[in-house]
Amino acid sequence: MANKAYKFIMYPNDEQKVLFAKTFGCVRLVYNHWLDRKIKQYEEDKTAVTYTMCAKEMAGMKKTEEYSFLQEVDSVSLQQSLRHLDTAFQNFFKQPKTGFPKFKSKKSNKNSYSTVCVNGNIAVSNGFLKLPKVGQVKVKQHRDIPSGYKLKSVTVSQAPSGKYYASILFEYENQVQEQELHSFLGLDFSMHELYKDSNGNEPAYPRYYRQAEKKLKREQRKLSLMQKGSKNRDKQRIKVAKLHEKIANQRKDFLHKQSRQITNVYDCVSVENLDMKAMSQALSFGKSVSDNGWGMFVTYLKYKLEERGKILVKVDKFFASSQTCSCCGYVNKETKSLAIRTWDCPQCGVHHDRDVNAAINIRNEGMRIALA
Ligand SMILES: [Zn+2]
Numbered sequence: 235m236a237n238k239a240y241k242f243i244m245y246p247n248d249e250q251k252v253l254f255a256k257t258f259g260c261v262r263l264v265y266n267h268w269l270d271r272k273i274k275q276y277e278e279d280k281t282a283v284t285y286t287m288c289a290k291e292m293a294g295m296k297k298t299e300e301y302s303f304l305q306e307v308d309s310v311s312l313q314q315s316l317r318h319l320d321t322a323f324q325n326f327f328k329q330p331k332t333g334f335p336k337f338k339s340k341k342s343n344k345n346s347y348s349t350v351c352v353n354g355n356i357a358v359s360n361g362f363l364k365l366p367k368v369g370q371v372k373v374k375q376h377r378d379i380p381s382g383y384k385l386k387s388v389t390v391s392q393a394p395s396g397k398y399y400a401s402i403l404f405e406y407e408n409q410v411q412e413q414e415l416h417s418f419l420g421l422d423f424s425m426h427e428l429y430k431d432s433n434g435n436e437p438a439y440p441r442y443y444r445q446a447e448k449k450l451k452r453e454q455r456k457l458s459l460m461q462k463g464s465k466n467r468d469k470q471r472i473k474v475a476k477l478h479e480k481i482a483n484q485r486k487d488f489l490h491k492q493s494r495q496i497t498n499v500y501d502c503v504s505v506e507n508l509d510m511k512a513m514s515q516a517l518s519f520g521k522s523v524s525d526n527g528w529g530m531f532v533t534y535l536k537y538k539l540e541e542r543g544k545i546l547v548k549v550d551k552f553f554a555s556s557q558t559c560s561c562c563g564y565v566n567k568e569t570k571s572l573a574i575r576t577w578d579c580p581q582c583g584v585h586h587d588r589d590v591n592a593a594i595n596i597r598n599e600g601m602r603i604a605l606a
Contacts, residue, residue, distance in 0.1 A: 235405055235406070235407060235408065236405070236406055236407075236408040237386070237403055237404065237405055237406075238383070238403070238404050238406065238537075239401055239402065239403050239404070240377065240379065240401070240402050240404070241399055241400070241401045241402075242358075242363065242373040242374060242375055242376070242399065242400050242402065243373065243374045243397060243398070243399060244363065244371050244372065244373050244374075244390075244398040244399060244400050245371070245372040245373070245374070245398070246368070246371050246372070246398055247372075250368050250369070250371055251398075253306075253307070253367060253368050254345075254368070254390060254392065254398065255345075256303075256306060256307055257307040257308060257311055257347050257367075257368075257390070258345040258346065258347060258392070259340075260303070260304055260306075260307045260311075260312060261307075261311055261312060261314075261315040261346075261347040262315075262338045262340070263304075264292065264304075264312050264315045264316060265315045265316075265318065265319050265337075265338050266337050266338055268283065268288045268291075268292075268316060268319055269319055269335055269337060270337075271283055271288070271291075272319075272323065282323075284320075285316055285317060285320045288316045288319075288320075289313060289316055292304075292312060292313075292316065306367070307367060308347075308349050308365070308366040308367045308368070309366075310349045310350050310352065310366065311347040311348060311349045314347070314348045314349060314350065315347070318348070319335065322335035323335055344391075345391060345392040346389055346390060346391035346392070347389070347390055348387060348388065348389045348390075349365070349366060349387065349388055349390075350386070350387045351385045351386055351387060351388070356385055356387075356388055357385065358373070358375065358379060358385070358402065361373060361374075361375050363388070363400055363402070365388065365390070371400075373400060379404065380406070382406055382407065383404040383405070383406045384404060384405045384406065385402060385403075385404055386403045386404060386405050387402075387403045388400055388401065388402050388403070389401045393475070393479055394471075394472065394475035395472060395475045395476040395478075395479050396472070397479065410540070410541060410542065410543040411543050412543045413501050413542065413543040413544050414501075415501040415502045415544075415545070415604055415605065416501055417499065417500045417501050417502070418432075418500065418501070418502045418503075418504070418597050418600065418601045418604075419431055419432055419433075419496060419499075419500040419502070419503045419504070419597060420432035420503075420504045420505075420593040420594055420595070420596035420597025420598070420599075420600060421503065421504070421505050421593060421596065422506070422555065422556075422589045422590075422592040422593040422596060423505070423506060423508055423528055424436065424589060425526060426526075427439065428492070428526065428527065428528060428531060429505075429528075429531075429593075430587075430589035430590055430592075430593050431590075431593050432590065432593040432594045432596070432597040433590075434587065434590045437488075437492050439485075439488060440484075440488065442484070443481070443484045443485065443488065446477065446480060446481050446484065447481060449477060450474070450477045450478065450481060453470065453473055453474050453477060454474055456470060457470045457471060457474050485527050485530075486530070488527075489527050489530055489531045489534055490534055492531065493531060493534040493535040493538050494538060496535060497535070497538040497539050497542065497544065500544070501544045501545070502544065502545050502546075502547060502600060502601065502604045503535060503539060503544075503545075503546050503547070503600070504546075504547040504548075504549050504596045504597050504599065504600020504601070504603075504604075505532055505535075505546065505547075505548060505549065505596065505600075506548070506549055506551050506555065506596055507548040507549060507550060507551045508528070508551055509551070532546070545604060547600035547603050547604050549596050549599045549600055549603070550599075555591075555592040555593075555595040555596050555599075556569060556570075556588055556589075556591065556592040556595075557569050557570060558591075558595055559579040559581065559582060559584065559586065559591070560586070560591050560594035560595050560598065561579065561582050561584045562579060562581050562582040562584075564579055564580065564581035564582065566579065566580065569588065574588060575587070575588050575589075576588060
């Protein structure tokens with residue numbers, strides 16, 4: 235069995251918006267209430283409050299007059315909130331570095347809740363998503379759900395821009411036949427245009443995307459100059475959030491398109507195994523590396539290939555791809571500097587574009603690993 239998530243924009247009516255807001259609030263209240271409860275009990279006698287205990291207490295709480303409003307929202311979403319809290323604690327005990335679970339604040343702009351499909355109470359059809367308590371919510375369904383996909387769960391969220399999203403998880407039987415590998419491609423990571431491939435091609439982010447990026451920078455600068463707490467600043471904050479979302483969506487579309495095109499043509503794609511976090515810190519490229527979308531692109535590429543029985547190979551990052559001549563294997567230490575964009579191999583005389591040569595080496599190394 236395999237899982238796949240689809241994210242749709244939702245267009246709830248006013249009544250549904252009220253219910254969403256109520257559910258966000260209840261889910262937050264439940265989380266914070268039992269987080270506090272767990273902390274207090276632990277301080278008192280060093281024992282833990284289990285999920286089952288929390289769920290039992292919550293059932294009792296819903297019957298009291300004070301908390302009867304909890305009955306107005308999807309009950310599974312409240313249970314899920316307790317489960318998330320439980321997971322947060324387990325993660326903390328397993329790996330203290332992840333940090334102690336924190337109280338959820340109204341101000342953090344993170345409005346979301348999750349619910350699980352039970353007996354078909356959640357379904358997508360004809361441009362509508364059916365949700366418990368909320369009913370049929372209009373969605374922009376940009377792709378069909380393949381038949382045989384079973385709906386497992388939904389996370390409803392509201393972005394800072396005010397837009398609503400549904401992230402829907404499906405389960406399906408994975409019966410992919412492994413492909414014989416005939417066509418190979420290597421990709422060399424590029425900061426500005428995502429990558430250069432072993433055929434010398436470079437995907438270009440569309441012009442409108444670059445323009446939106448520039449606009450975002452301008453608007454962010456404006457925001458930083460505005461007085462804290464002022465109404466104008468609030469307006470500007472929403473404007474910036476909307477732009478952010480627009481750019482993120484444009485980037486996703488672009489990355490999906492690129493990875494789909496590659497998957498249509500190639501059976502085995504190789505990339506360097508890069509640690510983007512370390513890279514942006516070490517080279518102080520800062521935001522541009524994290525926003526470049528490479529990590530997301532590799533994820534898309536991997537699942538798209540695997541869906542068709544094809545493969546993605548990650549080549550060791552210490553493999554000296556830019557210094558080795560892809561024709562004769564000569565290692566040219568003089569090409570170490572990033573400033574050298576082209577070079578001639580002193581041994582075989584072939585003229586190289588730095589990035590294309592690196593991409594060819596990555597392709598060859600991936601091919602070696604895949605066919606071994
Ligand atoms: Zn050579």
